[in-house]
Amino acid sequence: MKRTLLLAAALLLAASAFAQGAYNYQRRSLFEQLPVRRCDVVFLGNSITDGCEWSELFGRRRVLNRGISGDRADWLLGRLDPILAGRPRKLFLMIGVNDLAAGRTPREVAADVAALLDRFAAASPRTRIYVQSILPVNDRDIPGASWGHWKRKAEIAETNRLVEALCRGRRGVVYVDLASRLADATGLLDKRYTNDGLHLTGEGYLVWRDAVAPYIR
Template sequence: MRQMDRRSKIFISLIISLCCNLILICIISFQNLRIRREEQEPFAQSELSIIIPAIIKEAQKYDYYTNSQYNAYVSMFSLYQGKSDVIFAGDSLTARGNFGEFFEDISLLNRGIGSDISAGLLARIDEIIVHQPSKVFIMIGINDIARGIDKKVTRNNISEIIKKIHFSLPDCQVYIESVLPTQTEYEWEILQLNKELQDVALKSECIYIDIYAHFLDENGEIISNKISIDGTHLNGEGYKTWVETIKEYVNSN
């Protein structure tokens, strides 16, 4: 009986030893395989670190109504439905402009919303139409560029904005203002979008105002250090340049 117990213990010990050896062999084999794969694909991990954020970014599409300023301002705008001769519509560049102080003798409304995009302006265009303006000045598109929205989409949105205004207000003159220059990586895209805007204005019987050119020096360089607070948004001198460029259109009969 004792002989059998001893044999059982030896057998169990052998089984445990064999299992441990097998586990050790598997671990070593896995490590060797991993090392070989890393040697063959040295950039695999870095490529994934680029691809994954890109996929996430693509999935997180920007919608104008996720802009916290959008709903707040739209609800505030809806409180007043009186008539206004002139309306300025756009994003933060328009929103920050105290145009009423430059044109005191004109009934004027500012309908700019920070971070707004062309789709957002299209969605709220009825609130602008309700005031029955005789002139609407539109500057929109820089946030479309920053959000990676295709220029064709921006162009179509602006075309639809113009159509809606002209359908409800046939005598309203629409002015399409160029997107302003910035000290960002978007300059080439801004120039391309401005070409699209100019074409839209021509085909829609609107007036295109090239404000962009007035923000360049004699060498064609952007003078944003004198007219901008951050390379995009304007200071007083910047708004003075803007107003000087458009005042003949605002004051014309």
């Protein structure tokens, strides 16, 4: 019985990994066919970015979504070329929560963000970059909050501290603290803005929009 359960769990994990790999490839291949232009504003990140209709949210056709569900900071570095080639006007980045859930350290995530900033400084120095904090998470009284990310509250906070310090020393880079806007009084993701403890509902995206709207303009 135990062996059967272990086999079933292994097959489930393998199927999940395959599905995520397929989705990642589908999105990357699509983005490679959609040119980025110098007038564009690009939102780059994982499922939290992927889940929004950014052009509609801001009412601007040139605000582009380049989020891929499940993406990590180290993986994201491998898909920058189509964005760098377009030299967009602005880039809004949020990345790292999946890295932490996979056991990577805050310092590793910060190092990958630094590598991304270096590549833009070299290939697209006029792109204004806004590094957005990793959002808080929440597992309290939320049905289905089983992502495992919620265990990384301390690592999320530490990553945000490291990345904020990193941005402070970079010309043309702005750190945007979204975490405090979406957190409740205990520092967890406010239940008004999530239904699974990790991803945002429409109300959460409106808070995000209002936080970065001055930079979009």
